[in-house]
Amino acid sequence: MPMDRSTLSPYRWVIEVLIFLALLGQVVTWLAPAPILEPIIQDLHISLGTAGLIISIIALCISIFSLLGALISERLGALRAFLVGIWLLAIGQILSGFCTSFGPLLACRVIEGVGFGVMIAPPGTLTMQWFGEGEWPYINMINALCSYIGMTAVFSITAPLYLALGSSWQRVVLRYGIAVAVVALAWTILGRERHAIAAVDPAPGQEESRSNLGEVIRMRDVRLIAIGLFGGMWVFQLYTAFLPQYFHVVRGMNLSDASSMTAVLPLTGIFASVGGGLGTGMTGLRKPFLWPVAIFTLVGCAGAILIKEPIMIRLSLVLVGIGAAGSLAAIVTMLMELPGMTPARMGTGLAFVWSVGYAGAFVAPFLGGAIAAAIGLRAVMLGFLVLQFLPIGAMYLLPETGPGRRRREIEAAAAAAS
Numbered sequence: 001m002p003m004d005r006s007t008l009s010p011y012r013w014v015i016e017v018l019i020f021l022a023l024l025g026q027v028v029t030w031l032a033p034a035p036i037l038e039p040i041i042q043d044l045h046i047s048l049g050t051a052g053l054i055i056s057i058i059a060l061c062i063s064i065f066s067l068l069g070a071l072i073s074e075r076l077g078a079l080r081a082f083l084v085g086i087w088l089l090a091i092g093q094i095l096s097g098f099c100t101s102f103g104p105l106l107a108c109r110v111i112e113g114v115g116f117g118v119m120i121a122p123p124g125t126l127t128m129q130w131f132g133e134g135e136w137p138y139i140n141m142i143n144a145l146c147s148y149i150g151m152t153a154v155f156s157i158t159a160p161l162y163l164a165l166g167s168s169w170q171r172v173v174l175r176y177g178i179a180v181a182v183v184a185l186a187w188t189i190l191g192r193e194r195h196a197i198a199a200v201d202p203a204p205g206q207e208e209s210r211s212n213l214g215e216v217i218r219m220r221d222v223r224l225i226a227i228g229l230f231g232g233m234w235v236f237q238l239y240t241a242f243l244p245q246y247f248h249v250v251r252g253m254n255l256s257d258a259s260s261m262t263a264v265l266p267l268t269g270i271f272a273s274v275g276g277g278l279g280t281g282m283t284g285l286r287k288p289f290l291w292p293v294a295i296f297t298l299v300g301c302a303g304a305i306l307i308k309e310p311i312m313i314r315l316s317l318v319l320v321g322i323g324a325a326g327s328l329a330a331i332v333t334m335l336m337e338l339p340g341m342t343p344a345r346m347g348t349g350l351a352f353v354w355s356v357g358y359a360g361a362f363v364a365p366f367l368g369g370a371i372a373a374a375i376g377l378r379a380v381m382l383g384f385l386v387l388q389f390l391p392i393g394a395m396y397l398l399p400e401t402g403p404g405r406r407r408r409e410i411e412a413a414a415a416a417a418s
Contacts, residue, residue, distance in 0.1 A: 020145075061112075067213065128346050232391040240266075276328065301381070337402065
């Protein structure tokens with residue numbers, strides 16, 4: 001049954017702060033190389049396609065190991081799974097700061113990717129354990145915010161930090177790794193799990209003894225969400241990975257200006273996350289913040305590549321930020337509200353949909369960078385935009401799950417009766 005407010009513990013806010021900081025660390029460690037990709041290419045004597053692998057290999061590991069995180073969470077609990085993941089993330093990033101060749105750096109990025117993947121499932125489980133059903137949209141909004149705060153920090157701070165640290169990319173990633181290790185230590189000391197609460201009862205015939213992964217894969221709506229995330233993550237990862245490079249090489253911007261221009265996207269995402277979370281919470285509706293919002297990404301990505309005027313490029317990136325961030329709270333909340341969803345299944349459901357989504361995020365930069373060597377980066381970024389129709393179509397087919405749907409049904413029935 002949903003939790004009554006009298007059963008809610010104030011310690012849930014400590015857990016939420018820890019979740020927020022950990023998710024922030026995920027984004028920072030993943031995208032740290034993007035704003036300084038050109039110096040890494042020159043220092044390691046690698047191609048653009050190989051450099052894309054530095055970023056996309058983490059997405060591959062997430063795709064593979066997020067399900068491992070769900071399994072660990074099922075067997076050992078969400079807290080232990082989270083601790084394993086965040087310490088791997090920190091260790092991999094710290095070791096990256098000592099790499100002087102491509103092979104060891106790629107190995108460290110694999111360690112980071114495994115840690116990131118293992119961390120995918122626990123936040124959903126912990127949120128359902130600690131928070132009431134009415135709080136879910138707002139907590140999911142806060143958790144979505146950290147991704148875009150992290151991206152804003154990466155694209156705004158990394159290039160200046162690189163220059164301040166003697167133009168050493170190793171020193172930059174080392175400092176990011178130390179920051180994540182501090183968060184991991186906080187989780188080790190303060191992390192808690194609340195086993196006694198089950199936020200949603202299993203539907204009849206869906207007992208917890210059955211495989212959580214098998215159950216969530218059988219859910220049509222979970223599969224639709226996964227398909228939508230695959231296309232959306234493909235496009236988003238391609239653009240966040242290569243926009244600084246595109247602005248630098250094709251548009252002739254210097255490294256700092258290219259990174260600053262790209263920072264418009266995640267900065268907008270911060271406000272879009274808030275707007276989407278508040279909107280879905282206050283209206284009690286989820287679908288208006290799904291497929292319509294995905295259209296903004298399609299339009300914005302095309303504009304960022306085709307338009308030359310800086311002010312119009314920034315406006316296009318604003319649209320991309322709205323499209324990418326405005327739907328996150330609604331997606332996770334809808335997943336929590338599906339019939340038969342429990343805290344344990346929620347972790348597995350998150351792991352599955354993001355596993356599929358990050359598969360697209362892996363292929364996009366690696367394949368895009370390789371093809372760009374033959375036909376150009378501009379053609380690749382425009383051509384792959386066709387995949388943005390997947391989230392538009394898949395999210396359109398999803399049913400409404402929010403409490404606002406019931407209000408609309410009652411209003412429609414009353415109008416018909418009159």
